[in-house]
Amino acid sequence: MPTFSALAQQMLEAALAASQTILAHYQSHITVARKEDGSPVTAADAAGEAVIIERLRGLNIPVLGEESVAAGKIPTLGERFFVVDPLDGTKEFIKRNGEFTVNIALVEDHIPTHGVIIAPAMNTAYYGGPEGAFKSIIVDAQFGQWTPIATDPQMGCKIVASRSHAHGAIKYFLDEAGPCEDVSVGSSLKFCLVAEGAALHYPRFTPTCEWDIAAGHAILAQAGGALIEANGGPMRYGKTEVDFLNPYFAAAASPAHAQECASIMRQALEKAR
Ligand SMILES: Nc1ncnc2c1ncn2[C@@H]1O[C@H](COP(=O)(O)O)[C@@H](OP(=O)(O)O)[C@H]1O
Ligand SMILES: [Mg+2]
CATH class of the missing domain: 3.40.190.80 (D-Maltodextrin-Binding Protein; domain 2)
Incomplete structure (x- = not known):
């Protein structure tokens, strides 16, 4: 079991909270609107991003969020900023096939050094950062044991x-x-x-x-x-x-x-x- 840094823990908790908010939307009626570029957006997108921004606020690190940018809110980005997609795979969310995710990354000097992805409907979470790369199954809205993951460069195509x-x-x-x-x-x-x-x-x-x-x-x-x-x-x-x-x-x-x-x-x- 990795010992996560305080920063990693805050990112994980923010993603988990957004995941719960998004699941509540997923399990009720989904209303679809269109962004200026014609792509679909739901109330869950904005609600998820609001939860993440609130949870990360205390860290005083700028947040570049998909929904904030769509609303014209672009923060001044320094050497370190969060990048948030509260609901990636909106089309899959609307189709209700479960293949949508909550995403939070920390970018430092133009490179993402920490990342959290949760697939709320699959009860699955992934983390990558200085501690390594791990996967966890979510049970009763809590992360379970984190197990290390690795790519398999030897596998067939x-x-x-x-x-x-x-x-x-x-x-x-x-x-x-x-x-x-x-x-x-x-x-x-x-x-x-x-x-x-x-x-x-x-x-x-x-x-x-x-x-x-x-x-x-x-x-x-x-x-x-x-x-x-x-x-x-x-x-x-x-x-x-x-x-x-x-x-x-x-x-x-x-x-x-x-x-x-x-x-x-x-x-x-x-x-x-
Ligand atoms: N024309 C376009 N310009 C920018 N991003 C696009 C795009 N078409 C699709 N995408 C991005 O591709 C994501 C979906 O990827 P995939 O097809 O692999 O599931 C979308 O995420 P959202 O669902 O968060 O809007 C959207 O941001
Ligand atoms: Mg996306």
């Missing part, structure tokens, strides 16, 4: 892809990668599958924002994996100038696999043109 945001290049990726199993799942759970050794590659060919990936990036990195831009360079956070939009990226079970994944992505994108 298995890729995870978005359930709701497909791109034509995936087909070419599979052609290039050779025999490869292909699994679709919603939200940041894709990072968790790679982090716990259940998938090898997560090539992302459709847009994401920093809050969609920061927590997953931290967990994956601590579990032995890596996330890089599809061009092969490091993924950096705090990209205010591009509204926190990420370039396409490659996440995989090791730094070498991430480079391989990115290289196959570039070939696939070339073919898809």
Whole structure:
């Protein structure tokens, strides 16, 4: 059982509280609204983010939250800031297939050093930080035992892809990668599958924002994996100038696999043109 730092404990408790709030919405009627960009949003998104901001307030670290940004509230980001997606996989939440997550990351010097992901409807939590990478089952709204997780770079080819945001290049990726199993799942759970050794590659060919990936990036990195831009360079956070939009990226079970994944992505994108 890891001894979590006070900071990690606060992040975990904030995510757990938001997860309970979101579950209450999930178990009652879900009303769907549309954001300016046409993407769906529910009352659970805002309620979850409010709970997280409240719980993290005492730390005096700026919070970059998906819903706050959508409402025009962008904090001044210093060297250290939280990145929050209270409800990633809103489409899955609305479809009620359970594949949605609460995400909190701490970014330091442009890199996510701590990450928490909870899948409320699956009673599953993941953490990655200086203590290592761990998974826990939630019982009676409490974390159970934390067990270490690790990627499996030796496994056969298995890729995870978005359930709701497909791109034509995936087909070419599979052609290039050779025999490869292909699994679709919603939200940041894709990072968790790679982090716990259940998938090898997560090539992302459709847009994401920093809050969609920061927590997953931290967990994956601590579990032995890596996330890089599809061009092969490091993924950096705090990209205010591009509204926190990420370039396409490659996440995989090791730094070498991430480079391989990115290289196959570039070939696939070339073919898809
Ligand atoms: N056109 C776009 N621009 C920016 N982000 C997008 C996007 N289309 C989808 N996304 C992001 O992809 C996330 C869903 O990922 P996935 O398809 O892997 O489940 C969404 O998270 P939310 O559900 O939090 O809005 C959303 O932020
Ligand atoms: Mg999201």
